Amino acid sequence: MVMTVSAEPQPDSRFAASRQHAPIDGASVPALREFWRGLTQPSGLSVAAACVVAAAAFGFCANFVTADWMARHGDLFAWGTDDVHAAVTQKALSLAMPTSGHPRILLLGDLASDVNVSAELASAAVAKAGEQKARMIDLRTPDQTLWETLSIVDQTRRGFEGGAVLVLCHSALEAGPDVLRELDRHPRIGLHSPSVFLELHRAKITSSPLRQNYFVDNHNYLLARAPAAMMNLSSQVTGRTRASAIAGRHTESETRLGGGRRHDSHLDTNLATLDRLVERLQQRQWLRSALVAPPRKAGDDLLRRRLKEIATRRGILLFEATDATSSRLGVLPQAIDAVSGSLREGS
Amino acid sequence: MLATSSLALVAGKITQGIILGLLLALALLHLFSLSGSTPVFRYQVF
Numbered sequence: 001m002v003m004t005v006s007a008e009p010q011p012d013s014r015f016a017a018s019r020q021h022a023p024i025d026g027a028s029v030p031a032l033r034e035f036w037r038g039l040t041q042p043s044g045l046s047v048a049a050a051c052v053v054a055a056a057a058f059g060f061c062a063n064f065v066t067a068d069w070m071a072r073h074g075d076l077f078a079w080g081t082d083d084v085h086a087a088v089t090q091k092a093l094s095l096a097m098p099t100s101g102h103p104r105i106l107l108l109g110d111l112a113s114d115v116n117v118s119a120e121l122a123s124a125a126v127a128k129a130g131e132q133k134a135r136m137i138d139l140r141t142p143d144q145t146l147w148e149t150l151s152i153v154d155q156t157r158r159g160f161e162g163g164a165v166l167v168l169c170h171s172a173l174e175a176g177p178d179v180l181r182e183l184d185r186h187p188r189i190g191l192h193s194p195s196v197f198l199e200l201h202r203a204k205i206t207s208s209p210l211r212q213n214y215f216v217d218n219h220n221y222l223l224a225r226a227p228a229a230m231m232n233l234s235s236q237v238t239g240r241t242r243a244s245a246i247a248g249r250h251t252e253s254e255t256r257l258g259g260g261r262r263h264d265s266h267l268d269t270n271l272a273t274l275d276r277l278v279e280r281l282q283q284r285q286w287l288r289s290a291l292v293a294p295p296r297k298a299g300d301d302l303l304r305r306r307l308k309e310i311a312t313r314r315g316i317l318l319f320e321a322t323d324a325t326s327s328r329l330g331v332l333p334q335a336i337d338a339v340s341g342s343l344r345e346g347s
Numbered sequence: 348m349l350a351t352s353s354l355a356l357v358a359g360k361i362t363q364g365i366i367l368g369l370l371l372a373l374a375l376l377h378l379f380s381l382s383g384s385t386p387v388f389r390y391q392v393f
Contacts, residue, residue, distance in 0.1 A: 031355040038359020045357070049364020050371055057372040 065215040065222065067093050070190065076232050077190070077225040084111060084141050086225070089190045092139055092155045103343050104135045104162035105336065108149050109292070110169035111140035136336070141189065143171045146273045147180055147196050153280050154193035163288040163339035164281055167332065170294045173274070173303065176266045177203040190221035195280060199273060271306050278314045288342030290335040293320035 038046075070077075074090030095104075139152050149166065184200055184207050192210065200207045210217055222229075281289045293307055294300075304320065311318035319335045 031351050034352045034355040035359040035362075038356040038361075039363050040359075043360050043363075045360040046364040046367060049361050050367035053365050053368025054371045054375070057368070 062213055062215045067096065067214045070214060071097055074190075076229050077222065078232070079225070079228045083228075085188045088139050088141050088152070089221070091137055092152045092189070092191055095137075095152075095155045095160070096157055102135055102161075104137055104160075105339055105343070106152075106156075106162060106164040107136065107138045107140050107167070107336075108152060108164055109140055109144050109167035110172065110294075111138075111142050111144065112167070112169060140167060143169060145172050145175050145179060145183065146270060146277055147183060147199055148189055148191075150195040150199065150273070150277050150280065151189065151191040151193040153277065154195050155191060163290075163343055165290045165292060165332070165335045165339055166277075167292045168274075168294045168307075170297065170300075173270045173294065174266055175270065177205060177269075181205050185220060186224065187218070187221045190218040192217040192221075195276075203269075267303065267306075271310065275310050275314070278310065278316060281316075282314065288317070288339050290317040290319060290339050292331055292335050293318060296321060 071090060071093035074086060074093060077089075078086035095106075141148065149172075153164075180200065180203055184196075184205065194210060197207065197210055215222065278289065278291075291307065291311060293304065307318060307320075310316075317335065317338050319331045319338075321331055
């Protein structure tokens with residue numbers, strides 16, 4: 001009986017042999033054991049790596065979350081679609097971006113129910129601005145303080161072409177330094193600005209200096225809204241409505257300042273701030289600005305007189321309801337009309 | 348084999364560092380969030 005033996009080993013047996021002699025089985029267990037030891041035992045290297053990772057996360061945020069980025073993606077930090085403050089932050093930051101050169105009418109100040117601006121009113125005002133296209137940008141928030149308005153105005157570029165209508169409210173003119181301090185620590189809008197820093201300095205409130213970095217200067221705003229950003233990011237992945245689970249808890253009444261520590265004694269300070277705000281508007285070479293006085297209430301004659309003084313001295317328009325019962329709803333269109341008209345004359 | 352074990356040990360330490368670093372960043376974020384709170388709720392104190 002003749003047996004033939006093949007010189008070539010069978011593929012199966014060769015594979016089995018290589019499996020037998022490979023060092024994987026021999027080395028993987030100690031390697032895994034060493035990896036586990038490195039993972040679980042404290043060491044200087046892991047502490048250093050932790051510091052590097054934490055610093056890298058901070059550096060990434062400081063370089064990535066810029067004002068330009070926020071102007072495009074600021075809605076990521078919105079609690080919901082009705083989050084006025086996040087919307088205003090995003091719109092205000094976009095004011096610093098290059099535009100097509102069309103004039104813009106900014107609505108600033110208090111977002112009150114008696115001075116709502118309808119789409120029809122907005123388009124009528126824009127039409128009044130003449131042949132060239134104008135844009136009306138509503139930057140009002142509920143009970144917007146003068147400091148918040150200042151920080152919005154600071155976002156505009158020098159040589160900004162347009163006008164502004166500032167809707168004043170009693171709470172803005174009666175807010176004391178405690179409100180400014182609270183706004184510095186827990187800002188409602190993410191627009192820390194040099195003018196507000198000066199106001200903090202004037203009020204003798206210690207604040208961290210401006211670092212010229214959006215993330216660092218506005219970390220209170222961003223970190224307070226970090227849960228909303230996480231939720232919005234996850235909803236982008238899952239396809240659910242943005243921040244829908246928490247949108248309901250952000251209502252206009254909740255965002256209004258309460259009626260607590262407000263005093264007429266702050267009127268002088270606040271009118272001085274208003275004066276500086278108007279001066280700031282004029283420094284920016286805006287074509288025309290108008291003030292809408294707060295609703296009438298008993299005993300505010302002094303306030304009205306002082307507002308008229310400021311308007312006369314600064315050469316801006318002042319609009320107010322004629323009597324205590326009339327709403328300011330009719331006054332705002334007049335103010336917008338006047339500013340739109342001056343844009344046409346100025347163009 | 349010795350080199351593999353050493354590499355695995357270093358990899359384990361770095362992985363631990365990355366996990367700790369992320370946890371540290373999250374903890375700092377949480378602390379800041381607590382101190383910053385959300386404006387919506389903080390403004391009730393006025």
